[in-house]
Amino acid sequence: MILIYLIGTFLISISLFFNRITAVRKALVMLFLILQWAFTYYEFTHKGITEFNYFKPDAIAILLLFTISIISVPALLHSYDYIYKEKDNRKARTIYYIAMIFLIMALSAAYVSSHIAVTWIFVEITTLSASALIFHRRNAGSIEATWKYIFVCSISIMFVFIGILFLSIALGTSNDDSLHYDSLLTLAPSLNPFWLRLAFIFIFVGYTAKLGLVPMYTAGIDAKDKAPTPAAALFSSVLMNVGFIGFFRFYEIIAHTSLHSWANHVVMIAAFLSIFVATVYVLKVKNMKRMLAYSSIEHMGLIMLGIAVGGIGYYAAILHLILHSFAKSALFFQIGHIYKVYHTKNIYYLGNYFKYNLSGALFLLLAFICVTAMPPSGLFVSEFYIFKAMFAANYVYVLIPVLILLTFIIWTFAKNFFKIVFISPVDFDETQIQKINHFETVSQYALLALVIYLGLNPPVFFDNLINEAIKNLIF
Amino acid sequence: MLSFILVILVSFVFTGVVIRTKSIASGRKGPGIMQPMKDIYRLFRKGAVYSETTSIIFQIAPTIYFSSVVMAIMVLPFGHTRGLISFNGDFIFFAYVLALGKFFSIIAALDTGSSFEGMGASREALFSMLVEPAFFILIGSLGILTGYTSFHEIFMTFHFSTYITYAIGVLVTFVLAMICMIENSRMPVDDPKTHLELTMIHEVMILDNSGFDLGLILQTTNLKFAMYGALIANLFMGNLVWYFTIPLFFMFQFLFAITVGILESFSARFRMSHNAQFILVLSSISLLVFFVILMIMNKF
Amino acid sequence: MINILLIVFTITLLYFVIANRLITYVNILAFQGVLLFGVAFFELHEINLVNLIFILLETLVIKTFAIPMFLRYVIKKNNITREAEPYLPNFASLIIVTLIIVTTFVVSNVINDPHLNKIYFVVALSTLFSGLYFITTRKKIVTHVICYVIIENGVFILSLAVGAEMPLLVNLGILLDVFVSVFLLGIFINKIGDVMQEMDISELNKLKD
Numbered sequence: 002m003i004l005i006y007l008i009g010t011f012l013i014s015i016s017l018f019f020n021r022i023t024a025v026r027k028a029l030v031m032l033f034l035i036l037q038w039a040f041t042y043y044e045f046t047h048k049g050i051t052e053f054n055y056f057k058p059d060a061i062a063i064l065l066l067f068t069i070s071i072i073s074v075p076a077l078l079h080s081y082d083y084i085y086k087e088k089d090n091r092k093a094r095t096i097y098y099i100a101m102i103f104l105i106m107a108l109s110a111a112y113v114s115s116h117i118a119v120t121w122i123f124v125e126i127t128t129l130s131a132s133a134l135i136f137h138r139r140n141a142g143s144i145e146a147t148w149k150y151i152f153v154c155s156i157s158i159m160f161v162f163i164g165i166l167f168l169s170i171a172l173g174t175s176n177d178d179s180l181h182y183d184s185l186l187t188l189a190p191s192l193n194p195f196w197l198r199l200a201f202i203f204i205f206v207g208y209t210a211k212l213g214l215v216p217m218y219t220a221g222i223d224a225k226d227k228a229p230t231p232a233a234a235l236f237s238s239v240l241m242n243v244g245f246i247g248f249f250r251f252y253e254i255i256a257h258t259s260l261h262s263w264a265n266h267v268v269m270i271a272a273f274l275s276i277f278v279a280t281v282y283v284l285k286v287k288n289m290k291r292m293l294a295y296s297s298i299e300h301m302g303l304i305m306l307g308i309a310v311g312g313i314g315y316y317a318a319i320l321h322l323i324l325h326s327f328a329k330s331a332l333f334f335q336i337g338h339i340y341k342v343y344h345t346k347n348i349y350y351l352g353n354y355f356k357y358n359l360s361g362a363l364f365l366l367l368a369f370i371c372v373t374a375m376p377p378s379g380l381f382v383s384e385f386y387i388f389k390a391m392f393a394a395n396y397v398y399v400l401i402p403v404l405i406l407l408t409f410i411i412w413t414f415a416k417n418f419f420k421i422v423f424i425s426p427v428d429f430d431e432t433q434i435q436k437i438n439h440f441e442t443v444s445q446y447a448l449l450a451l452v453i454y455l456g457l458n459p460p461v462f463f464d465n466l467i468n469e470a471i472k473n474l475i476f
Numbered sequence: 477m478l479s480f481i482l483v484i485l486v487s488f489v490f491t492g493v494v495i496r497t498k499s500i501a502s503g504r505k506g507p508g509i510m511q512p513m514k515d516i517y518r519l520f521r522k523g524a525v526y527s528e529t530t531s532i533i534f535q536i537a538p539t540i541y542f543s544s545v546v547m548a549i550m551v552l553p554f555g556h557t558r559g560l561i562s563f564n565g566d567f568i569f570f571a572y573v574l575a576l577g578k579f580f581s582i583i584a585a586l587d588t589g590s591s592f593e594g595m596g597a598s599r600e601a602l603f604s605m606l607v608e609p610a611f612f613i614l615i616g617s618l619g620i621l622t623g624y625t626s627f628h629e630i631f632m633t634f635h636f637s638t639y640i641t642y643a644i645g646v647l648v649t650f651v652l653a654m655i656c657m658i659e660n661s662r663m664p665v666d667d668p669k670t671h672l673e674l675t676m677i678h679e680v681m682i683l684d685n686s687g688f689d690l691g692l693i694l695q696t697t698n699l700k701f702a703m704y705g706a707l708i709a710n711l712f713m714g715n716l717v718w719y720f721t722i723p724l725f726f727m728f729q730f731l732f733a734i735t736v737g738i739l740e741s742f743s744a745r746f747r748m749s750h751n752a753q754f755i756l757v758l759s760s761i762s763l764l765v766f767f768v769i770l771m772i773m774n775k776f
Numbered sequence: 777m778i779n780i781l782l783i784v785f786t787i788t789l790l791y792f793v794i795a796n797r798l799i800t801y802v803n804i805l806a807f808q809g810v811l812l813f814g815v816a817f818f819e820l821h822e823i824n825l826v827n828l829i830f831i832l833l834e835t836l837v838i839k840t841f842a843i844p845m846f847l848r849y850v851i852k853k854n855n856i857t858r859e860a861e862p863y864l865p866n867f868a869s870l871i872i873v874t875l876i877i878v879t880t881f882v883v884s885n886v887i888n889d890p891h892l893n894k895i896y897f898v899v900a901l902s903t904l905f906s907g908l909y910f911i912t913t914r915k916k917i918v919t920h921v922i923c924y925v926i927i928e929n930g931v932f933i934l935s936l937a938v939g940a941e942m943p944l945l946v947n948l949g950i951l952l953d954v955f956v957s958v959f960l961l962g963i964f965i966n967k968i969g970d971v972m973q974e975m976d977i978s979e980l981n982k983l984k985d
Contacts, residue, residue, distance in 0.1 A: 095913065123976075129960070131961065136964075139967075141982065142982065142983060144964060144967050144968055145980045145982055145983050146983055148917075148961070148964050148980060149980070149983070151918065151957065151960055151961060151964070152924070152961070155924060155957045156924070159927060159928065159931055161929060161932060161933060165905075166931075166934055166935055166937075166938045167938075169938050170889065170892060170938050195887070195889075196889075223983045226983065227983070368917060470960070
């Protein structure tokens with residue numbers, strides 16, 4: 002099926018490239034969505050069966066596959082609206098769709114790959130397709146963002162490759178098969194600790210570019226700011242997940258070696274610094290999209306804290322990862338609407354949103370509750386578990402500063418969101434307002450509903466999948 | 477003894493060959509090969525004029541400079557035969573005898589009180605300082621490779637056997653040739669033909685010397701060329717018998733002179749600010765040679 | 777023979793430090809491609825047609841011809857100043873790069889691993905770190921791309937040092953990576969040249985908080 006999926010995506014991209022008819026384009030994109038869902042369902046039903054030696058859908062891959070398939074539906078459908086309302090040329094539009102489809106394909110393939118180098122290749126493809134998306138507007142800002150994104154990601158992806166090379170030194174044997182995650186997991190105790198340590202440092206630093214943690218997070222911020230909103234929604238959710246899965250699979254190996262606690266400390270330092278940096282910038286930024294991008298970094302920091310402390314933190318981290326994907330992508334879709342109304346992303350010029358777009362304003366209020374992890378939100382559950390895990394693992398001295406920083410973030414979010422919704426804007430010309438189709442907000446509500454539902458009342462199969470995903474870490 | 481005589485002999489014609497090569501390369505016929513020697517002979521017959529501001533140092537410096545190079549030549553071996561002076565660690569003696577001569581030429585230049593000469597002296601001092609680590613690292617690593625510390629034994633035991641020794645040979649030759657060019661203030665760092673004092677290095681230092689002293693200094697340059705040529709030739713001669721080595725020696729010196737001539741004809745002088753980094757590259761390359769040798773010896 | 781090529785490779789790094797012109801940089805890249813071809817060719821255990829074609833493609837075709845030609849085109853098209861204009865004087869850079877080489881020697885001496893080919897490891901690491909150092913000290917955008925290729929060359933040597941038989945797929949992935957990255961970056965330099973006047977990274981600092 003994976004082969005059909007990859008070839009199918011490729012064929013759809015080629016047809017998109019040569020196609021000049023709008024209706025056909027729509028049909029092709031729909032076809033891709035069907036293919037994406039068929040692939041997801043197939044992998045769900047064929048869990049744990051290796052395909053072509055390099056792909057094996059395990060529990061976490063399936064979870065993330067469902068996440069991407071759910072988010073890609075509104076992302077691609079909103080793209081119609083996004084692309085058509087703006088006056089850009091046909092070529093740019095075609096490239097946009099192809100890049101979008103390739104991005105989703107590469108992400109899905111990276112999730113299910115069972116070989117460390119194959120994951121690497123697909124992560125590399127995500128960089129290329131993502132840079133095409135960032136470049137969509139073709140102005141000075143997007144050029145700069147694209148340049149930085151390609152450059153930082155290329156360097157960091159090279160770091161990952163160096164890490165893989167060190168890993169193969171740690172293995173001692175030069176065998177292609179031994180770089181499968183499964184065989185690495187069994188070989189883990191016999192790995193050379195010195196090289197493994199180096200490999201971990203390089204791979205971790207390399208993946209932080211995608212993951213959005215401290216050393217390499219910068220490129221992602223500009224990318225999310227300058228990319229079109231549907232693409233930015235993917236960047237801040239599923240693209241970060243691919244960094245997570247790259248890290249997570251390697252972490253599973255580390256967890257079976259003597260370096261486990263050392264790796265935990267490295268991760269914890271990076272996570273804490275990420276939350277700190279995110280807080281500092283969230284307090285400062287005036288650009289709505291950048292604020293959300295920094296908030297993503299904060300959430301990734303929390304997830305990594307959950308991973309680092311272990312125990313129930315593992316479960317909470319995976320749950321948080323998935324719920325955060327839904328919540329953050331929904332918010333980014335809404336940013337598209339806000340931009341359409343005000344033609345600016347600067348919070349200073351936004352306001353009185355209730356008056357201009359009722360459904361959007363209500364959504365913003367709900368999303369505020371969800372994204373800051375207040376009770377009905379599922380993120381509350383996962384964050385609560387993470388804090389509980391930190392408490393249980395005697396990391397109170399980390400927990401307290403983290404909580405203080407989170408308070409700052411919640412305060413800033415409340416201040417900015419309430420300003421957008423309630424306070425009247427500065428210098429705003431009401432006559433030129435574009436009407437927002439309220440049906441377009443439905444998908445955002447649906448994603449938020451998912452956040453609340455999965456958090457408060459997780460279905461059994463979802464619960465089982467998460468537990469299965471972390472089974473290698475609990476021993 | 478053999479090396480001493482041969483080097484002195486070669487020194488008579490070396491600069492002549494260089495000048496002749498440059499002439500042919502630029503399409504001229506050029507002076508005879510012995511012309512530089514004739515000039516020096518002419519200078520030797522003249523008396524020297526000393527400025528009133530100079531002291532005794534200025535008067536003795538050319539002699540010391542000359543004799544230091546002669547002394548250094550005595551250290552050089554030739555194939556099987558040792559140099560006149562040969563002992564363990566004689567390459568250090570070699571380097572510092574040369575440095576002594578250079579020191580005297582520098583303080584003599586300062587002694588004149590001319591601002592130009594002071595400038596030249598400062599440049600010369602800087603370049604010599606930068607060249608020194610290159611020379612020591614290079615010969616020192618050859619010493620590690622062969623296990624000996626005197627020129628004679630180093631060159632006797634250095635064999636070309638594997639690819640890597642050829643590579644070392646090439647690198648050592650390159651560095652020695654470049655050191656020679658820098659020590660003699662020739663093309664890549666300094667242009668002997670230049671007519672502007674501001675851009676000179678060595679030439680500006682000897683502006684006040686005249687007559688016999690000038691002749692000595694010019695002859696010292698010839699000797700130095702022949703000396704470095706002998707050093708390079710020694711590297712390749714190894715322990716062959718004398719009827720091979722003597723023609724080989726002349727061939728090497730001749731080739732070296734032609735190379736110098738070609739280099740001077742076809743390359744431009746570096747900008748003054750680029751000289752320091754160029755000389756430092758030589759040290760870096762010698763360091764590389766050092767590491768490569770360590771690696772061959774499995775000592776690291 | 778491989779050792780000689782690797783030594784020459786290290787010397788090219790030193791030459792890169794003191795080179796002043798962009799064209800020299802590009803020529804160094806092309807020369808490094810030839811050296812890498814030599815290294816990979818001698819490293820081949822058995823002459824296998826697929827491997828040979830792959831190595832030819834990666835080193836000679838792409839690294840020696842395609843990328844340098846493209847970079848020359850980019851430099852010419854955008855009228856980029858021919859001088860390299862580093863932030864630090866070359867003299868200081870030279871000392872730093874020499875120190876990097878010395879440090880990697882010492883480090884690889886400390887690591888005593890039988891699986892590791894030491895000279896490869898030293899050359900790879902020093903190329904890697906020198907490349908990173910060059911990126912931080914060069915001002916032009918196009919030099920960043922050049923330094924990126926240098927880092928990539930270091931990774932190439934490192935993969936030979938490890939001696940692991942990476943699947944062909946992975947090698948192709950790396951090839952794609954380099955090729956596409958350089959070309960994308962080159963195209964972006966053209967775009968930047970259209971939008972902005974100066975080709976310095978000082979132009980690329982509008983996005984910040």
